[in-house]
Amino acid sequence: MSFSTMLSTMSAGMLRTFLIFALTLIGSLPLGMIVALLRKSRFAPVRGIIKAYISVMRGTPLMLQLLCWYFGPFYLFGWNIGSWRFPAIIVGFVLNYAAYFAEIYRGGIESIPTGQYEAAEVLGYTKFQTFMRIILPQVIKIIMPSVTNEVITLVKDTSLAFTLAYQEVFSLAKQISASQTSFMPFLIAGVFYFVANYVVEIVMSRVEKSMDYYK
Amino acid sequence: MIIEMKNIEKSFGGLEVLKDISFGVDSGEVVSIIGPSGSGKSTLLRCATFLETIDGGEIVYMGETAAHTDESGHAVYVSPQELRHFRKYCGLVFQQFNLFPHYSILKNLTDAPMRVQGLSRDEAEATAMDLLGKMGIADKAKAYPYQLSGGQQQRVAIARALAMKPEILFFDEPTSALDPELTGEVLKVIRQLAEEKMTMVVVTHEMPFAKAVSNRVIFMDGGVIVEQGDPKDVFDNPQEERTKQFLRVFER
Ligand SMILES: Nc1ncnc2c1ncn2[C@@H]1O[C@H](COP(=O)(O)OP(=O)(O)O)[C@@H](O)[C@H]1O
Ligand SMILES: [Mg+2]
Numbered sequence: 009m010s011f012s013t014m015l016s017t018m019s020a021g022m023l024r025t026f027l028i029f030a031l032t033l034i035g036s037l038p039l040g041m042i043v044a045l046l047r048k049s050r051f052a053p054v055r056g057i058i059k060a061y062i063s064v065m066r067g068t069p070l071m072l073q074l075l076c077w078y079f080g081p082f083y084l085f086g087w088n089i090g091s092w093r094f095p096a097i098i099v100g101f102v103l104n105y106a107a108y109f110a111e112i113y114r115g116g117i118e119s120i121p122t123g124q125y126e127a128a129e130v131l132g133y134t135k136f137q138t139f140m141r142i143i144l145p146q147v148i149k150i151i152m153p154s155v156t157n158e159v160i161t162l163v164k165d166t167s168l169a170f171t172l173a174y175q176e177v178f179s180l181a182k183q184i185s186a187s188q189t190s191f192m193p194f195l196i197a198g199v200f201y202f203v204a205n206y207v208v209e210i211v212m213s214r215v216e217k218s219m220d221y222y223k
Numbered sequence: 224m225i226i227e228m229k230n231i232e233k234s235f236g237g238l239e240v241l242k243d244i245s246f247g248v249d250s251g252e253v254v255s256i257i258g259p260s261g262s263g264k265s266t267l268l269r270c271a272t273f274l275e276t277i278d279g280g281e282i283v284y285m286g287e288t289a290a291h292t293d294e295s296g297h298a299v300y301v302s303p304q305e306l307r308h309f310r311k312y313c314g315l316v317f318q319q320f321n322l323f324p325h326y327s328i329l330k331n332l333t334d335a336p337m338r339v340q341g342l343s344r345d346e347a348e349a350t351a352m353d354l355l356g357k358m359g360i361a362d363k364a365k366a367y368p369y370q371l372s373g374g375q376q377q378r379v380a381i382a383r384a385l386a387m388k389p390e391i392l393f394f395d396e397p398t399s400a401l402d403p404e405l406t407g408e409v410l411k412v413i414r415q416l417a418e419e420k421m422t423m424v425v426v427t428h429e430m431p432f433a434k435a436v437s438n439r440v441i442f443m444d445g446g447v448i449v450e451q452g453d454p455k456d457v458f459d460n461p462q463e464e465r466t467k468q469f470l471r472v473f474e475r
Binding site: 121123124126127128129130131132133137141142145146149221222223 | 272273274307310311313314315317319321322323324325334335338339340367368369383384387
């Protein structure tokens with residue numbers, strides 16, 4: 009197999025890897041905020057459930073979680089899981105990353121001084137306005153470095169989809185390497201992840217710079 | 224009367240912080256509140272500005288009741304929507320300024336008038352520039368809070384409160400977080416507002432200022448009003464032993 013054939017075969021895997029990455033972020037960034045807010049709910053049972061969810065997500069391997077999401081419906085309900093592979097991966101990633109993002113958001117929200125809430129309250133802002141206009145913009149600036157870390161980890165974590173035999177770039181690299189007895193696929197995969205994270209770093213540092221206008 | 228607070232009771236846990244406090248402020252009046260730390264001055268202001276809820280008593284703004292004690296002895300407030308109407312009557316200047324760091328000075332002054340009161344941008348900016356001019360910091364409109372000195376930040380905070388056109392403005396130790404050389408510029412603008420007959424209640428440790436600017440001084444200690452009256456009487460001829468003791472500390 010020539011280098012260019014290898015590359016073109018693997019590029020389909022790169023696209024799938026990117027799909028996992030993008031859908032995970034689209035799902036988990038907002039979901040994490042909802043989780044973070046529920047974590048501070050007035051209702052103790054809600055807080056309890058959210059706390060338990062977060063500690064399970066953080067306390068068990070993502071690989072194991074992916075296996076559970078994929079095989080769970082079959083073992084528990086005897087469902088046909090033929091077309092469930094990709095959705096299971098996305099559900100697993102989104103729920104796992106939402107838990108991590110929720111903790112990052114929570115830390116950010118708690119670091120905003122109460123004086124900000126009080127100033128807004130006296131000025132007559134509603135609770136919703138206070139959160140959206142006063143609190144959230146400051147939280148986003150504070151949490152940016154932690155979010156960047158998480159996004160970089162996600163780029164690498166996408167390779168865990170190989171456990172469900174999903175043909176993303178890592179799975180393909182392994183397969184092609186075995187069938188062609190070549191080291192090249194691993195090298196291609198390595199360069200791919202590295203370049204992807206390089207792009208992430210550039211984009212995130214741009215975003216951070218754009219918020220440098222205040223302290 | 225702009226505000227009347229009658230028989231205000233407030234506890235935190237078991238700690239009684241305000242014990243049957245009553246006071247009112249007339250239009251154009253400047254009232255100073257003095258007293259040792261922990262006497263309940265901030266709590267009183269926070270109750271008046273609805274940051275804290277009272278346990279008992281009555282809060283009346285412009286003749287309209289915002290909170291009163293029902294037959295069972297509990298304080299009941301008007302609905303949250305109606306409370307928003309009462310919030311328009313009062314402003315509060317904090318010890319720590321509490322400016323919004325992500326907003327420019329101008330936006331700190333225009334955002335609430337636009338988002339809360341529905342003013343147009345032009346109206347809000349005209350008012351804001353006017354106020355910044357009065358505070359002597361019109362040239363800082365485009366700056367961000369972190370670029371200003373403490374004294375300038377506090378003047379912005381005063382302007383931000385005034386931009387909402389409150390009937391009464393409360394100040395909670397507005398100069399206590401400032402370096403001594405910066406307190407003067409803040410006291411000057413408060414004095415200027417007093418000359419313009421802005422109704423104000425100022426919690427302060429600046430005794431000469433309180434004496435010179437206020438129409439009335441209230442001395443609080445242990446959650447009660449110990450003594451109040453004309454500043455000359457309270458400062459030069461205090462009647463209560465606790466007042467004398469407290470003022471002696473400041474004479475040195
Ligand atoms: N949110 C709160 N929870 C519990 N105790 C409080 C709270 N706010 C104030 N206190 C207590 O109430 C008392 C009066 O406080 P404060 O009104 O801040 O006094 P001052 O402003 O005169 O120094 C103090 O003993 C203080 O510890
Ligand atoms: Mg205080």
